Amino acid sequence: MTRTVDDNWRVRGSYxxxxxxxxxxxxxSVGGRDGGPSSWGDCFGTLSWHVDDGHFGAIDLxxxxxxxxxxxxxxxxxxxxxxVVLYIxxxxxxxxxxxxxxxxxxxxxxxxxxxxGPAIGEVHAVRRAEITVEHVAARKRIDVVGYLSVVSxxxxxxxxxxxxxxxxxxxxxxxxxxxxxTSEEPALRWSIVGQRNASxxxxxxxxxx
Numbered sequence: 001m002t003r004t005v006d007d008n009w010r011v012r013g014s015y016x017x018x019x020x021x022x023x024x025x026x027x028x029s030v031g032g033r034d035g036g037p038s039s040w041g042d043c044f045g046t047l048s049w050h051v052d053d054g055h056f057g058a059i060d061l062x063x064x065x066x067x068x069x070x071x072x073x074x075x076x077x078x079x080x081x082x083x084v085v086l087y088i089x090x091x092x093x094x095x096x097x098x099x100x101x102x103x104x105x106x107x108x109x110x111x112x113x114x115x116x117g118p119a120i121g122e123v124h125a126v127r128r129a130e131i132t133v134e135h136v137a138a139r140k141r142i143d144v145v146g147y148l149s150v151v152s153x154x155x156x157x158x159x160x161x162x163x164x165x166x167x168x169x170x171x172x173x174x175x176x177x178x179x180x181x182t183s184e185e186p187a188l189r190w191s192i193v194g195q196r197n198a199s200x201x202x203x204x205x206x207x208x209x
Contacts (some may be wrong), residue, residue, distance in 0.1 A: 157208035
């Protein structure tokens with residue numbers, strides 16, 4: 001299915017991510033300061049969005065979940081483009097999946113193209129998968145069966161004290177300590193357990209214009 005940047009779309013809901021950086025992730029804005037390079041020069045992590053309400057044209061996207069696995073290096077200047085894999089919940093039909101991929105990979109323009117979309121380089125795969133996320137409880141989780149597991153718990157900041165460019169700096173949120181960040185994805189594989197890595201939770205709203 002072919003989409004254009006002129007299609008009218010909007011998605012809003014909850015957002016949660018985790019990466020291998022130290023908490024608070026240095027790319028985030030705290031107290032209005034600009035973010036900086038990653039903690040270790042190579043950043044890998046997992047981003048997740050649950051759409052509470054949304055549409056792409058006439059396609060209802062409410063209730064859908066999207067997860068992105070990503071890696072980039074800022075050992076070089078400028079930072080390398082992101083390598084990514086996009087996972088779409090297996091309850092999505094072909095029309096849902098096509099629309100969600102267009103939005104969250106930045107191909108549909110709009111908010112995503114103005115935020116993180118230009119950073120995406122190689123898209124290794126777009127997969128349908130069984131996905132479970134917990135964005136509301138104190139213990140945050142992302143499970144993509146057979147591919148990814150993320151668990152975070154315990155605040156590393158005060159509520160609404162931290163901002164991240166991916167959901168947009170106008171959506172302040174809370175930094176958390178990561179407990180588990182593992183990926184068995186063949187194209188992007190890593191494992192961090194028990195190192196209190198960086199995590200972040202907030203809400204998001206992206207739109208076509």
